[in-house]
Amino acid sequence: MTAEVLVTGMGVVSPIGVGLADFHEAQLAGRSGVARISRYDCSADDVRIAGEVALPDELTLDRRQRLRTDRCTQLAAAAAQLAMRDAGLPAGGADGQVDPDRAGVVIGSGIGGAATCEENYLNFHRGGPAALRTRAIPMSMINEAASWIAIRYGFTGPCSTVATACASGADALVAGFQMIASGEADVVLAGGAEAPVVRGMVAGFNRLGALSQRNDEPSAASRPFSKDRDGFVLAEGAAVLVLERGAHARARGARWHARLRGYGRSADAHHVTMPHPQGRGAGQAIARALRSAGACAADVGFVNAHGTSTALNDVLEAAALRAALGPAADGVAVTATKSLTGHSLGAAGAIEAIATVQALTSRIVPATANLEELDPEIDIDIVRHTPRPVSAGLALSNSFAFGGHNVVLAFTAADGSAPPLTAASV
Amino acid sequence: MDRATVLEQVRQVLDEELGVEPEKIVPSANLRDDLEMDSLDLVELVAVLEDRIGHGIRDDAADDIRTVDDIIDVVVRATAAAQESTATP
Numbered sequence: 360m361t362a363e364v365l366v367t368g369m370g371v372v373s374p375i376g377v378g379l380a381d382f383h384e385a386q387l388a389g390r391s392g393v394a395r396i397s398r399y400d401c402s403a404d405d406v407r408i409a410g411e412v413a414l415p416d417e418l419t420l421d422r423r424q425r426l427r428t429d430r431c432t433q434l435a436a437a438a439a440q441l442a443m444r445d446a447g448l449p450a451g452g453a454d455g456q457v458d459p460d461r462a463g464v465v466i467g468s469g470i471g472g473a474a475t476c477e478e479n480y481l482n483f484h485r486g487g488p489a490a491l492r493t494r495a496i497p498m499s500m501i502n503e504a505a506s507w508i509a510i511r512y513g514f515t516g517p518c519s520t521v522a523t524a525c526a527s528g529a530d531a532l533v534a535g536f537q538m539i540a541s542g543e544a545d546v547v548l549a550g551g552a553e554a555p556v557v558r559g560m561v562a563g564f565n566r567l568g569a570l571s572q573r574n575d576e577p578s579a580a581s582r583p584f585s586k587d588r589d590g591f592v593l594a595e596g597a598a599v600l601v602l603e604r605g606a607h608a609r610a611r612g613a614r615w616h617a618r619l620r621g622y623g624r625s626a627d628a629h630h631v632t633m634p635h636p637q638g639r640g641a642g643q644a645i646a647r648a649l650r651s652a653g654a655c656a657a658d659v660g661f662v663n664a665h666g667t668s669t670a671l672n673d674v675l676e677a678a679a680l681r682a683a684l685g686p687a688a689d690g691v692a693v694t695a696t697k698s699l700t701g702h703s704l705g706a707a708g709a710i711e712a713i714a715t716v717q718a719l720t721s722r723i724v725p726a727t728a729n730l731e732e733l734d735p736e737i738d739i740d741i742v743r744h745t746p747r748p749v750s751a752g753l754a755l756s757n758s759f760a761f762g763g764h765n766v767v768l769a770f771t772a773a774d775g776s777a778p779p780l781t782a783a784s785v
Numbered sequence: 786m787d788r789a790t791v792l793e794q795v796r797q798v799l800d801e802e803l804g805v806e807p808e809k810i811v812p813s814a815n816l817r818d819d820l821e822m823d824s825l826d827l828v829e830l831v832a833v834l835e836d837r838i839g840h841g842i843r844d845d846a847a848d849d850i851r852t853v854d855d856i857i858d859v860v861v862r863a864t865a866a867a868q869e870s871t872a873t874p
Contacts, residue, residue: 421804422804423803423804423805424804425804426802426803426804427803427804427825489832489836492829493825493826493828493829493832494825494829497825
């Protein structure tokens with residue numbers, strides 16, 4: 360299934376910045392978004408750091424909408440609003456540029472309305488059924504964000520959610536690509552959203568041994584590929600991309616940031632939380648992404664790694680890249696956005712898709728933060744200390760998930776006929 | 786309970802729990818058209834009111850609610866019925 364799928368709009372709300380300009384600048388400056396948790400009292404807990412988003416008033420839903428949505432949806436709504444504005448479609452289907460019946464939505468999330476779930480279970484166990492809020496179910500549904508966005512913009516094409524844990528955001532972009540390639544839609548709002556900075560969630564991930572406990576140095580806690588990494592940092596955030604059929608974008612005079620050229624997916628079929636010991640599934644997904652994009656290893660300019668800062672992921676991801684790219688891996692710059700943002704689970708793949716597109720359009724790959732001493736088992740070229748100029752080429756963005764889901768997206772820069780891009784459109 | 790007290794209570798619940806602007810909450814206001822409330826909002830309103838007044842509101846009574854005045858009627862009736870049943874030996 361091939362199609363020309365262009366990225367005509369992007370919106371991001373992340374711990375390191377809200378909007379394309381802030382988000383890009385923070386990556387280039389190496390500014391971390393990890394800090395002490397403010398959303399609940401964490402003082403007695405083993406993990407007291409996370410990446411939280413500071414939403415400005417203009418992107419915050421009014422109080423009435425906030426009372427009937429989970430934070431996950433609120434973050435998705437903000438990212439969607441930015442993406443639609445960036446695409447020149449602020450009114451959604453209402454301004455005649457897009458046929459609402461040909462416009463779709465797909466938002467990935469790992470856990471959906473976590474805060475709503477926790478609050479209502481707590482109330483239920485204390486006060487019985489009568490203590491549940493009427494909207495407990497719709498607010499905690501993992502598809503609430505997608506539903507809200509379809510309602511907001513009046514999009515009546517396909518509307519869906521994918522839940523493949525930490526690969527959800529990237530998987531949603533694949534789903535959006537497929538909606539366009541299959542002929543089902545011309546425009547798709549695709550992305551990911553997550554709001555997991557909830558006490559039970561943080562505690563749960565910590566029980567898995569997945570989280571960094573470097574509480575005293577929040578900005579140094581996320582250390583992908585570093586010898587002394589001790590786990591990931593949980594984060595919230597959302598990113599939405601406007602994917603658009605090439606002919607549709609040209610017909611309405613849209614400009615585009617990049618082209619989603621293809622993707623590769625695989626299952627580890629190995630273990631629910633541990634990656635395959637040889638990085639088999641990750642390597643297969645990378646190779647399939649190259650094939651899908653009609654490219655070879657030598658075309659790859661850089662890779663936005665999954666790079667979580669866990670002991671297992673980083674070493675196996677490096678091995679997978681080495682295996683899939685072969686000798687060409689030597690010329691490939693690799694970076695890990697999570698070193699700054701932390702890990703926003705189902706949002707991460709979409710947030711990093713935007714980081715990848717920004718690196719493609721600016722031709723500068725941001726550095727992986729907190730990387731002083733590289734893990735000696737890692738034999739790939741990680742960009743560190745300062746950003747690095749790269750040639751455009753093909754850019755890959757990796758997302759690997761609990762459950763063994765592997766998704767690799769392949770982007771190319773906007774071609775020569777595209778008007779100049781303004782990365783700072785927000 | 787007098788109607789002014791109930792109106793104040795309704796106003797408080799709608800503002801705190803559902804985010805409805807208090808100045809819009811007048812006795813003649815239609816819940817759907819004027820206050821833009823949906824059926825889930827009404828269920829939530831009734832549940833919170835029951836909790837605050839300490840008495841149940843019958844489902845069939847709640848079904849007929851269209852305006853703020855209707856809510857006041859239902860609450861006043863529920864309170865009176867509850868008092869009557871406690872007064873009966």
